[in-house]
Amino acid sequence: METVRSPGLTPNDATPEEVYLGRREFLSRSALAAAVVGSVGLGCDPQQANATKAAPLPTRALPAVPGPPEFQTDEPKTPYKDATQYNNFYEFGTDKSDPARYAGSLRPEPWSVTVEGEVAKPGRVPLEDLLGRHSLEERIYRLRCVEAWSMVIPWLGIPLGEVIRRLQPTSKAKYVAFTTLHDPEQMPGQRRSVLDWPYVEGLRIDEAMHPLSILAVGMYGKLLPNQNGAPLRLVVPWKYGFKSIKSIVKIRLQESEPPTSWNLSAPREYGFYANVNPEVDHPRWSQARERRIGDFRKRPTLPFNGYADQVAGLYAGMDLRKKF
Amino acid sequence: MALLQTARARRRALRTLALVLGFAPLVGLVVAAVTDRLGANPIEKITHVTGEWGLRYLVLCLGVTPLRRLTGWRMLSLERRTLGLFAFLYAALHLTTYVALDLGFDWASLGEDITERPYITVGFATFCILLALASTSTRAAVRRLGHRWKPLHRLVYLAGIGAVVHFLWLVKSDTREPLIYAAIVASLLLVRLRWALARRRAAAAG
Numbered sequence: 001m002e003t004v005r006s007p008g009l010t011p012n013d014a015t016p017e018e019v020y021l022g023r024r025e026f027l028s029r030s031a032l033a034a035a036v037v038g039s040v041g042l043g044c045d046p047q048q049a050n051a052t053k054a055a056p057l058p059t060r061a062l063p064a065v066p067g068p069p070e071f072q073t074d075e076p077k078t079p080y081k082d083a084t085q086y087n088n089f090y091e092f093g094t095d096k097s098d099p100a101r102y103a104g105s106l107r108p109e110p111w112s113v114t115v116e117g118e119v120a121k122p123g124r125v126p127l128e129d130l131l132g133r134h135s136l137e138e139r140i141y142r143l144r145c146v147e148a149w150s151m152v153i154p155w156l157g158i159p160l161g162e163v164i165r166r167l168q169p170t171s172k173a174k175y176v177a178f179t180t181l182h183d184p185e186q187m188p189g190q191r192r193s194v195l196d197w198p199y200v201e202g203l204r205i206d207e208a209m210h211p212l213s214i215l216a217v218g219m220y221g222k223l224l225p226n227q228n229g230a231p232l233r234l235v236v237p238w239k240y241g242f243k244s245i246k247s248i249v250k251i252r253l254q255e256s257e258p259p260t261s262w263n264l265s266a267p268r269e270y271g272f273y274a275n276v277n278p279e280v281d282h283p284r285w286s287q288a289r290e291r292r293i294g295d296f297r298k299r300p301t302l303p304f305n306g307y308a309d310q311v312a313g314l315y316a317g318m319d320l321r322k323k324f
Numbered sequence: 325m326a327l328l329q330t331a332r333a334r335r336r337a338l339r340t341l342a343l344v345l346g347f348a349p350l351v352g353l354v355v356a357a358v359t360d361r362l363g364a365n366p367i368e369k370i371t372h373v374t375g376e377w378g379l380r381y382l383v384l385c386l387g388v389t390p391l392r393r394l395t396g397w398r399m400l401s402l403e404r405r406t407l408g409l410f411a412f413l414y415a416a417l418h419l420t421t422y423v424a425l426d427l428g429f430d431w432a433s434l435g436e437d438i439t440e441r442p443y444i445t446v447g448f449a450t451f452c453i454l455l456a457l458a459s460t461s462t463r464a465a466v467r468r469l470g471h472r473w474k475p476l477h478r479l480v481y482l483a484g485i486g487a488v489v490h491f492l493w494l495v496k497s498d499t500r501e502p503l504i505y506a507a508i509v510a511s512l513l514l515v516r517l518r519w520a521l522a523r524r525r526a527a528a529a530g
Contacts, residue, residue, distance in 0.1 A: 086364030094498035097363065147496075149365060194498045265497050284441055284494065286433070293364050297428055 053104035055226035057084060062218045064136035064156045071212055072140045073306070078151035080220050082293050087227045088145065089246060090194055091180065091187035098189065099227035106186045106247065108224075108231035116252040117177075120168035127231060131217065132166055134158040138221075139214055141237040143244075144276045144305045146262075148298075150290045155235050156218030161209040169205070169253045176208040177201075177258035178234060179250035187247075195261050201245035202258035202272070203236065206314055212237055212307060215248075238304040238311045240274045271324040275315070276305035280324050335399060342403045346410040349377045350417070367425045374421055378414035379487045379505060381407050382454075386484050386512045393519075405461055408480065412458040415451050415487075443493035450486030453479045481516075484509045 066072070089099040092106075111127040136156045144150045164176065182198035184190040190197045207213065216235045217224060224230040229246025236243050242262050252258070262270035269283050278288045278301040289298040304311050315323075328334045353373055356362050362369045385407040392400045427433050437444040457477055459465070466473050488509050492502040 082364035090498075094496075096365070149368075192498075192500070284443060286436070291365070291367070296367075296425075298426075 054101050055104040055106065055230075057225050058218075058223035060222065062136065062156055062222050064138045064218070064221070067137040067139040068211070071310070073142055073152060074140075075142070075152045076294075077140065077154055077220075078293050083151055083153055083219070084225050084227060086293065088147075088241065089189075089227055089229065091189045091197075091199065091247070092227065093189045094194055102188055103226035103230075105188060106181075106226040106230065108226060108247070111231045111249075113232065113248060114250040115167055116250065118170040118173035118253040118255065120170075127217075130163060130232075131158060131215075132163070134162055136218065137214070139216075139235070141212075141235060142305050143235075143237065143241055144290060144301065146240040146242055146270070146274070146282060146287075148285060148287065148290045148301075150292050150301075150305075152292075154220055155214060155216040156221070157214040157216035157235060159211055160213040160215050160234065161211060163215055163251075164205075164208055164253070167251075167253070172255045173253035174205050174255050175253070175258055176203050176205060177250075177252040177254060178245045178248050179252075180245055181247045181249045195265055198249075199245060199261045200258065201234065201243055201260050203234075203243075204257075204314075205253075207236070207311075210311060210314065212310055238276060238307040240270075240276055242270070243274050273315075273320070273323050275311075275320065275324075276301060277303060277320055277324065279303070280321055331399075335402060338399060338403055339406070342406040342410075346381070346406065346413075349373065349414070367421065371418060371421045371426060374414050374418035375491075378411050378418050378454075379491060381411035381414060382480075382484055382487055383505060383508055383512070385411055385480065386509065390512060390515050408454075409458055409461065412454045415454050419448075419451050443490050446486050446493065447490035450483050450490060453483040453486065457483070481513055484513070 085100045086096045087099040088096065089103070092099040092102040112124050113127060113130050114124050115130075116122050136158060138154055138156055140152065140154045142150060143153050160176075178201045180199035181187065182190065203213065214235045216229075216233050217231060219225075219228060224233065229244075229248075232248045233246040234244045234248065243260075257272060260270075260272055262274075263272055276287075281287050287301055290301045291298045302308070328337055353362075353370060357366065357370075385404060388400050388404040388407065392398060423429060423434055427437075438448050439445070457480060460469060460473065460476060469476065488502060488506045491505060492499060495502060
């Protein structure tokens with residue numbers, strides 16, 4: 001298997017052994033995780049002890065190398081508590097506190113991802129094989145929700161482009177479509193049809209191959225908590241948060257633009273692109289400003305969430321008011 | 325209970341109960357704020373909690389007359405004004421939170437919101453109704469307005485509809501909660517419509 005290296009590293013920066021071993025630990029900790037998850041049954045609602053319980057937060061450190069410096073922000077990170085207790089993950093309920101309360105029913109391990117469409121070898125791939133031997137990178141990104149709040153989160157993941165390249169897409173692969181797990185047993189919020197389940201999202205292939213796009217498996221130095229999209233989620237920092245689909249079970253490369261959940265739900269309000277854009281308001285509220293979680297005053301929202309230098313070129317010549 | 329044997333004692337107990345219940349959400353909010361339990365987005369939390377309680381007291385207020393007619397407990401009407409004033413109090417806190425904490429007194433943004441965002445237009449109009457009703461709720465105002473007081477205060481029905489529409493138009497996709505309030509408000513208004521029709525029929529027959 002080829003060794004894929006982080007774009008910001010020189011050939012001399014071989015993956016340090018502890019990082020590699022750390023990744024091994026991540027891959028082999030399923031038994032541990034199962035034991036931990038299984039032992040915490042005392043959650044919230046005694047009547048539905050199994051269906052509705054909080055997930056224990058991961059504790060073991062997940063070593064990673066720093067991502068390319070030009071992609072990192074040095075803004076203060078959002079407190080871990082806020083990043084894990086204030087979530088939009090409708091699969092566990094529509095209140096921001098629901099995911100932290102109810103995501104304990106999700107079983108993130110073992111996990112596999114179905115790879116479909118315009119790739120050399122379609123099939124079902126265990127998560128560890130999908131990640132390959134790429135060492136995890138820490139990427140400290142801004143996250144801007146379409147609801148006009150934002151966070152700064154240190155993700156641990158690998159470039160999505162590396163994963164796609166390894167899948168050997170055909171020349172017809174113009175888009176990447178992602179699907180979240182659909183299992184009301186594990187995701188009790190799916191018992192109500194607030195969205196058309198399963199959640200689906202997509203990127204144009206050049207967006208997906210952009211080095212800023214990552215598949216994350218951890219944050220804050222640890223595994224992803226269930227409420228943050230364990231065990232595998234997309235992070236596309238220049239787009240509104242809903243594009244960064246969580247708990248991915250399917251990746252499909254295809255020629256046509258894939259449907260996306262919020263666009264299906266309210267096409268006037270949410271487009272396929274969903275690039276962070278202070279100039280284009282949501283029909284019901286302004287996108288010009290945002291509240292960084294923890295701040296009192298709102299701050300101006302930056303075009304492409306502050307990543308315009310890196311990504312604006314992807315949309316040259318496009319009318320971003322129409323392609324919102 | 326011996327204490328509640330006189331009508332006056334019962335009235336007083338009812339008033340105390342209304343006041344305690346009315347201030348309870350506010351006390352809860354203050355306690356949560358002081359003990360840092362408002363969550364990751366405290367301003368949003370305060371906005372939601374005050375808005376929700378404004379709506380709840382408005383709904384309770386609209387429920388007084390039907391409940392009185394159902395139970396025959398006439399004393400209930402005495403606390404209708406208290407409930408209405410609590411609806412106004414929470415609506416005022418809701419708007420103040422939005423203007424002061426959320427917008428930081430950015431009047432231009434407020435103007436834009438009121439004119440361009442339908443759910444805020446409706447919410448602001450609803451607040452204006454409640455303000456008019458609260459400021460004409462004193463005995464002196466009732467006397468001064470005379471026969472015009474009652475038609476003015478029928479605007480509370482419109483406020484009930486406005487508050488529900490405001491809620492319904494602001495949620496992203498989960499309409500369950502606003503629809504529950506919509507159903508309650510609709511039935512409280514429909515029952516009044518039925519009474520009005522019955523009265524008209526009775527008048528025509530008589």
